[in-house]
Each structure stands twice: as C-alpha cells, then as structure tokens.
Amino acid sequence: MSASTRETPDVLLVDDNDDLRYVLATVLSRHGYHVVEAADEPAAVDALRLHRPSLVLSDLRLPTGDGLGVLRAAKELDPALPVILMTGYGAIEEAVTAVREGALDYLPKPVDHEHLVLMVSRAIEQRRLVTENLLLKEALGSRHGAPTIIGEHPLLLEVLKSLRRVAPTETTVLLGGESGTGKELFARALHAHSDRADGPFVAINCAAIPETLLESELFGHEKGAFTGANARKPGKFEVAHGGTLFLDEIGEMPVNLQAKVLRVLEERSFERVGSNTTLHVDVRLVAATNRDLRAAVAARTFREDLFFRLSVFPITIPPLRDRPTDVPILAxxxxxxxxxxxxxxxxxxSTTAIEALERHAWPGNVRELQNCIERAVILAEGDTIHAQQLNLGAGEIVREAHPAPPRDPWDEIDLSGTLPEASRRVLMEVERRKIAQALEDARWDHAKASAALQIPPRLLLARIRDFKLAPR
Ligand SMILES: Nc1ncnc2c1ncn2[C@@H]1O[C@H](COP(=O)(O)OP(=O)(O)OP(=O)(O)O)[C@@H](O)[C@H]1O
Ligand SMILES: [Mg+2]
Known part of the structure; x- marks a missing residue:
C-alpha cells in the first residue's frame, strides 16, 4: 500500500524482542494505526525513509545501534516527527538524555497498554494540529502574498529582524545584495508585512527597459506624447497608488530620471509625459541594487541627493557563502x-550530496542553488539525490574560480597630502584629460575646442603649454 492512499497514520515500532513487538503492534492496530516494524537501528532508518511514519516508538537498547540513533535519524528526516522511547528498568538517565535530544517522551517498560495508546494518540493529534497550523499559516500568508523566506543563519535572521521592523512604516527601503540573494523576495515580503498589504505591489526593473521608454513606464504618458503613444497610459507610480513600488536595479536608472523620482519621493507628485497636469500619489518606495551606489555617486552616475533619500534604511542581504548553514536548509x-x-x-x-552542496561557493547565490536542486529532482531516480546529480564539479575549484568583486576606479586615485593638494592633483588631471580630448575631437582647431570647452582661447593656449599637449 502506498503512503498517499493510506488514511490512518503509520507508527514505526522498533524493538528487538519479537514477542513484545507482536503484542504492541496488535494493540496499536486494534486502535486503528498502521504499524511498521523494525528490529534494530539500521532497519529502523531504512523504514523511516521508506514509510515516512507519523510517529516513532523505539526501544532505547537495541542489538545494533540504539534508540538514540533512531531518534537522531528521525529528527534529521523531519525535526517535527514525534519520537517516543521505551526504557527498561534503570535507564532513566538515558531517557532524560533522549528527551533533551528531542524525544517527545519516554515510556517505561513493561509497557502499560493504555498508557501507550494514550501517548501515541496524543502525539499524533499534536502533530496533526502542527501540520494544520502550518498549512493555515501558509494559506494566510499567500492570501496576502507573503513569500516564505527560508534560512536560520544569524546573519539572515538579523536582516529579517530589520525587515520586520521597517515593514509597517512608510520609510523608503534600499535593498542591497549580490545577484540571486533574494532582493525581490524581500521586497515582496516587506510589502506583505506592511499596512499596504491589501494594496498593489508593482515592480519595475530599471535595467530591463530601454532608457527612452523608462520615463513613460514610470510616470505614464498622454495620447500623442511621442511617436507610438496611441493612447494615454498610466505609469507604474499611478498603478502602485496605495501600495508599494519596487524599483529594481535602480543603479541603472538614467540620471535625468533620477531627478524625477527624487521629486516624487519628496513631493509625492509628478506629471505624465506630454502633460502639464500634476498628479499626486501615495506610494511606498522600495529600491534594490546589486551595485555599490556609493561608488556610483562618486563616479557621478548616480545623484547624491537621491542616494541619501533612498538609503534612509538600507538592508543588505548577505551572500549565501557567508551563511553556509542555510545551504542544506534551503536545499x-x-x-x-x-x-x-x-x-x-x-x-x-545523500550525505555526499549535502557535502558537495556545502563545499560549493554559490556565486549565483540562492537562485543558483534553486536551479541546481530543480535539475537534481528531475534527474533523481528512486528516493535519493546523489552528489553526481547536483553536477557541481570539484567544490574547491569552483570556490577559487569565484569572480573577484569589481574594482572601484576611485580606489586608484592618489589621495596623499593635504586636501587642497589632493584636490588640485585630481582637478589638474581632469583638466588635462578634458582639454586633450576636446582638442582631438576638434582636430586641433583651437577656436572650436575653446568653444566646446567654453573657455577663452587664451586660457586654452596657456593650458596646452602647461600640460605640454601636442597632436597625436
Ligand atoms: N531565503 C530564501 N528563501 C527562499 N527562497 C529564496 C530565498 N532567497 C532567494 N530565494 C529565491 O531565489 C530566487 C532569486 O531571488 P530574487 O529574484 O529575489 O533575487 P535577487 O536578489 O532579486 O536577484 P537579482 O539581483 O539577480 O535580480 C527566487 O526564486 C527567490 O524566490
Ligand atoms: Mg531581482
């Protein structure tokens, strides 16, 4: 009979005494339980995997292995699986150890049948309630679209704590983290745990939309605002009214649009493309980036005022390699x-599969792990995923091949000496490069170059001399 067609739960009964096992199995089946039997720890471990029982009832002393081994195997398979250990006279200390290790309870031998049935039915009822609660919680969660964030590493828990704290506020949140760490997932969770959960969650990826279209996607446009604008269209800011707007990859947003987004943040108002009418919206903004926005500010590709406005509450999701204990849990x-x-x-x-997962460096973070497991589940034959099916290669090599983070060009600048000295050095270099480039562009036509640079021709000549510039 297969597990899915059974209605009553399974009890795995582990004891080496055939007579006792027979008696207890009879008592339990009379009360409607399906009983699976095993005589030692290895047989019990096989039965656990094969039958996925709802409860384990095991003798503490076994000829091969022991009840504590059965307990650990059960907990490894499913931490919520109730395990009851039967203890002979004088084994009370071991029983206490077992309870400390996660056994639900212990039953002294000789086993009192009524006591046994009561304990088993209570444990199974409790498990049913736990499962029901989980399902209920999941259903409630999905009603509000709250995604489940998996992981128990202290670094992740820390981040989740900030997320929960900031969710019910109106504060703009900036999510950072490498690709695949869960920025979008966190943005959705933030929305789901906010007072706006019943409002819309609208996401837009600033990197995926061509610059020319991004403005009208964000702010909408009037009919005829530009070629191809055949009808008026509301933008994402309007659509997100009363909810949350998620600006993904905000580091890729063109500078001129950054100014407009800043204005919405400050005044909650904007105009559609091709319209003079000012519209007002009530939107909570969450932005994400996998770039170092501070460096982008230094390089003048990101507006400093918007950066400060966005980074009121920054949350950085740690890469998976910094929270290795989450790998098996996520897997x-x-x-x-x-x-x-x-x-x-x-x-x-399998144990070797888990080891291979733990050895891998996960440069693509949770998304890479998720893809890896999806493939492995497809490939898995039988009830075990082996290391080969994960297709991870040699872990150490992968770790070494992990690309170094991109270098910040501003780190190359010589900042020695006093502030005036350092500033002058940088300014001179910028001036030299700018003038040399303008001269090249103008094919050394001084009048053209000075017009382009908007400096007097005399100053240009002086600089050519100072910098000893010459046509290439
Ligand atoms: N802690 C987690 N628990 C469960 N699933 C997760 C977790 N973190 C990430 N995921 C899943 O991993 C995938 C990648 O996450 P997500 O798209 O949110 O990453 P991202 O940081 O936005 O990546 P990118 O920078 O590439 O856009 C998603 O399918 C997401 O559901
Ligand atoms: Mg993303």
Missing part, C-alpha cells in the same frame, strides 16, 4: 517544493 526546502511540483515523492539528499 531540503527546494527538494520538497520541486518534488511537489513534479508530483514526486520527495527524494532525500
């Missing part, structure tokens, strides 16, 4: 999810 979560999607029984990750 198991994705195995469950993709198995469900593919209508498979969730395979289990």
């Amino acid at each position: 198991r979560h994705f195995v469950e999810r993709f198995a469900r999607e593919q209508n498979k029984r969730p395979p289990h990750l």
